[in-house]
Amino acid sequence: MTLEAIKFFSVIGMFSLLFIGEQLFPYFSTHRQPFIHALRNIALGLFNSLVSLILLFTLLKGVEHWADIRQFGLLNQLQLNAAISLILALLSIDLWQYLWHRMNHRLPMLWRFHQVHHCDTEMDASTAVRFHIGEILLSGLTKIPLILIFGLSIEHLIIYEIIALPVILFHHSNLRIPASLDHLLRYFIVTPHLHRLHHSEQAEETNSNYSSLFSVWDRLLLSFQSQALDDHFKLGLGKAYSQSDHSSLGGLFSLPFSNKYHTIN
Numbered sequence: 001m002t003l004e005a006i007k008f009f010s011v012i013g014m015f016s017l018l019f020i021g022e023q024l025f026p027y028f029s030t031h032r033q034p035f036i037h038a039l040r041n042i043a044l045g046l047f048n049s050l051v052s053l054i055l056l057f058t059l060l061k062g063v064e065h066w067a068d069i070r071q072f073g074l075l076n077q078l079q080l081n082a083a084i085s086l087i088l089a090l091l092s093i094d095l096w097q098y099l100w101h102r103m104n105h106r107l108p109m110l111w112r113f114h115q116v117h118h119c120d121t122e123m124d125a126s127t128a129v130r131f132h133i134g135e136i137l138l139s140g141l142t143k144i145p146l147i148l149i150f151g152l153s154i155e156h157l158i159i160y161e162i163i164a165l166p167v168i169l170f171h172h173s174n175l176r177i178p179a180s181l182d183h184l185l186r187y188f189i190v191t192p193h194l195h196r197l198h199h200s201e202q203a204e205e206t207n208s209n210y211s212s213l214f215s216v217w218d219r220l221l222l223s224f225q226s227q228a229l230d231d232h233f234k235l236g237l238g239k240a241y242s243q244s245d246h247s248s249l250g251g252l253f254s255l256p257f258s259n260k261y262h263t264i265n
């Protein structure tokens with residue numbers, strides 16, 4: 001089986017398990033229309049995957065080939081054993097994801113796109129693929145310096161996704177898990193509790209917990225938050241976002257270009 005096929009089946013498998021779990025053991029039982037909500041987010045995710053495949057994959061493959069034949073980049077230069085190379089590659093990609101995510105919350109131009117992910121008021125596993133195509137393309141382009149500096153291969157990027165995507169689906173899910181399990185897991189990975197705080201309406205909580213896979217980056221770079229600030233926890237970006245902004249594909253697509261809502265947290 002190819003790495004792409006493993007990635008595809010791990011995402012489909014994890015999403016299916018979480019979707020069933022979310023219906024049986026929901027964290028928020030107030031979520032309405034989970035099927036329509038998931039279909040809308042998945043439609044956005046499929047559109048993004050298709051455009052990325054057409055526009056980004058060949059470009060990144062070309063950059064990797066260019067770096068490989070010139071032995072460009074740290075990992076190409078160091079000639080480490082494959083397992084150590086892979087571990088360093090996974091850590092460098094995950095750190096880059098952290099920094100990129102943090103930039104999305106700091107720079108108004110990037111926040112315009114990233115708000116599409118955050119205005120979901122009924123977060124579940126499908127929110128993990130709810131991104132504006134603008135953010136996906138910009139994020140893909142930032143992989144070019146990453147490949148060049150570290151000498152990463154496309155295989156490194158796909159293996160990272162095989163490990164990270166199920167965790168990202170899990171921490172967006174509306175699955176109720178025991179607090180003790182969340183507490184244990186958060187020493188290693190980003191858990192539903194940590195990422196729920198990142199999707200809070202309150203700016204102090206939204207501007208924390210930027211990590212994607214390993215929670216260590218938030219701890220090291222002082223953005224780790226494990227306690228809700230008060231009991232009135234709400235998901236989303238508040239009342240400024242009307243229902244039509246976040247409940248139609250057209251509304252989500254045009255949100256970054258609207259001058260009404262581009263204030264950063």
Ligand SMILES: [Zn+2]
Pocket residue numbers: 101105114118198
């Ligand atoms: Zn965010």
Ligand SMILES: [Zn+2]
Pocket residue numbers: 117127172195199
């Ligand atoms: Zn998220």
